[in-house]
Amino acid sequence: MTTPAVPSAVAEVLAQHTAAVRARLLQVRDLIYMVAAEAEGVGPLTETLKWGEPAYLTEASKSGTTIRLGVVKSAPGQCAVFFNCKTMLVETFRVHFGNNFTFEGNRALLIPTTGDLPTEPLSLCLRAALTYHRRTAGRDATSRPPPVASLRR
Structure with missing residues (x-):
């Protein structure tokens, strides 16, 4: 899978960050696209x-909730x-990937700009967000965090 080119408006925002932050955000961006391509029904x-x-x-699919960087x-x-x-996404991530x-708070996970990107746990978090609406259909979205097994699907 090839990650699409960064749109100019997004590139302008990324250019405002330090080189280290920009490089790490681009790594996360690539991972978002990779997970989306692999997750069934995300589109x-x-x-x-x-x-x-x-x-x-x-x-297009309405399968998930927005991810921002x-x-x-x-x-x-x-x-x-x-x-x-x-x-309950961040609470779930805190329980399983603390x-x-x-x-x-309940809005973001933080990733250092140095060292290896924690690809496996981050992929599971991204997949959970990208498929959030599929998993919460028919249940209260504010109920307790789902088991970690549901993040691996």
């Missing part, structure tokens, strides 16, 4: 800006992967 992604940050939507003021040297704060990431 093509829409890449746009939301709140001035790169955002990835499952607009950026930084948070409390940790400007780290990359933030934002998820909808009205979901050793792999630090978190910003």
Whole structure:
């Protein structure tokens, strides 16, 4: 799978970050596209800006919730992967992957710009977001976190 070219508006936002943050955000972007391509029913992604940050939507399939990339003021040297704060996603990630990431409230997981990208746990988190609406159909989206097995599908 080839990752699409970065849209110019997204490239402009990424260019405002330090080289280290930009490089890591681009790695996460590549992983988002890879996971989307491998996850059944996700389909093509829409890449746009939301709140001035790169955002990835499952607009065609409506299978998931938006993923945004950026930084948070409390940790400007780290990359933030934002998820909808009205979901249980970040709480679920904290329960299952607390050793792999630090978190910003119920809205983001933080990734250092140095060292290896935690590809396997991050892929599972991204898959959970990209398939969120498929998994929550018929159940209350604010109920307790799903078991880790459901993140691996």
